[in-house]
Amino acid sequence: MASPMRIAIDCMGGDFGLRVSIPAAVTSLGQFSDIDLTLVGDRSAIESALAPAMRERFTIVDAPDVVSMSDKPSHALRHKTQSSMRVAIDLLHAKQVDALVSAGNTGALMAMGCYVLKTLPGISRPAICSAVPTATGYSYLLDLGANVDSSAEHLHQFALMGSALATALDGIENPRVALLNIGEEAIKGNEQVKLADTLLQANQQLNYIGFIEADQLFAASADVIVADGFVGNVALKACEGTANYISSIVDGSFRASWLSRIAGFFALPILTSIYQKLDPQQYNGASFLGLQGVVVKSHGSSNVKGFVHAIGQARMEVNSNMLDIIEQRLAALPK
Incomplete structure (x- = not known):
C-alpha cells in the first residue's frame, strides 16, 4: 500500500486564518483518504480549534509568527522566518511534505518560495x-x-x-x-x-x-x-x-x-x-508553477469549500507527477 501523501497547511494565513483552514483540513481528511495533513501555525491555537478526538489525526508543527496580508514580501522574507508560511515552505524544501497550501500573502509566498525552493531548471x-x-x-x-x-x-x-x-x-x-x-x-x-x-x-x-x-x-x-x-x-x-x-x-x-x-x-x-x-x-x-515544489495558493478570502478545493488541487498535482512532466518538457527544449 502506497504511503499517504503529505500536505502542509499554512493555518494562519489568509483573511480568516484558523476559522477556515481548520474546518477545511478536517473536511479534507474525510474527502480524501490518501492524504496526511501537517498543520503549521500557533500550536495552542490550532489545538484549541480542533476537537480533542481530531487532534491525533494531524501532525501539528508550531510556528509562532504570522505573515500578515499587508506585509511587504521583502520584509516577510527577512523577518518572518518563524512564520507559519515560512515554516511550511521549509518543510516542503526538506521533503517532509509533498505539497503546501496557503491562503496567505501572495507576494510573500512567492518570494519565500523562490528563495527557499528555487525555480526549476530553465525557468x-x-x-x-x-x-x-x-x-x-x-x-x-x-x-x-x-x-x-x-x-x-x-x-x-x-x-x-x-x-x-x-x-x-x-x-x-x-x-x-x-x-x-x-x-x-x-x-x-x-x-x-x-x-x-x-x-x-x-x-x-x-x-x-x-x-x-x-x-x-x-x-x-x-x-x-x-x-x-x-x-x-x-x-x-x-x-x-x-x-x-x-x-x-x-x-x-x-x-x-x-x-x-x-x-x-x-x-x-x-x-x-x-x-x-x-x-x-x-x-x-x-x-x-515553476518552483521546485508543489505550492498552491488559496484565495485570501476563501471559505471552507474553496480551501478544500485548494487542498484537492495540491493533491492532484502531486498524484499526476506534474513537476516531472514540466521538467521533461523543459529538458526537451533545444539547447
Whole structure:
C-alpha cells in the first residue's frame, strides 16, 4: 500500500486564518483518504480549534509568527522566518511534505518560495495559474500576478508550464495554447507579445493556436491561455467583478416586487445551476508553477469549500507527477 501523501497547511494565513483552514483540513481528511495533513501555525491555537478526538489525526508543527496580508514580501522574507508560511515552505524544501497550501500573502509566498525552493531548471520566473470556467469545462489562465512585466521568453516558459499542467491534470495530449492579446491579427499587440508569438510558433512541443481576445476567455477556445501577470490579473479580476455585478442585479431584480419574487421562486433551480457554475470557490487553488515544489495558493478570502478545493488541487498535482512532466518538457527544449 502506497504511503499517504503529505500536505502542509499554512493555518494562519489568509483573511480568516484558523476559522477556515481548520474546518477545511478536517473536511479534507474525510474527502480524501490518501492524504496526511501537517498543520503549521500557533500550536495552542490550532489545538484549541480542533476537537480533542481530531487532534491525533494531524501532525501539528508550531510556528509562532504570522505573515500578515499587508506585509511587504521583502520584509516577510527577512523577518518572518518563524512564520507559519515560512515554516511550511521549509518543510516542503526538506521533503517532509509533498505539497503546501496557503491562503496567505501572495507576494510573500512567492518570494519565500523562490528563495527557499528555487525555480526549476530553465525557468526564470514562476507563474500563478488557475482554472477559469468555460462553456465546456475550464481553461487554465497564467500568469495571474506573479510578474507584472514579462518578456517574450517568460511568456514562452509560461506556455510550456501551462501546457504541462493541462496534460498532467486533465490528460489532454496536446493542449491548445493561446496568447491573450488585444486582437487576433498578427499586427496587433505590443512587442513582447509579438516576439512571444514567434517563439511559440517555433516550438514543436506546443499546440499553439495563436492570439485570442479577452472576450474569448470563457468560450473554450483554448485549454491554456497565456498573459503577463499584469494583464492576466486585470482580466481575471474584471471578470470576477462582472460576475458579481450581474449576480447582484439578478438577485435585486427578483426581490423588487411580490410578482418578481414569485418569478424568482420558479426560476430558482435555473439560477442555482448558473450560480454553481460561476462560483469562484470551486475554482479556488492557484498553482505556483515553476518552483521546485508543489505550492498552491488559496484565495485570501476563501471559505471552507474553496480551501478544500485548494487542498484537492495540491493533491492532484502531486498524484499526476506534474513537476516531472514540466521538467521533461523543459529538458526537451533545444539547447
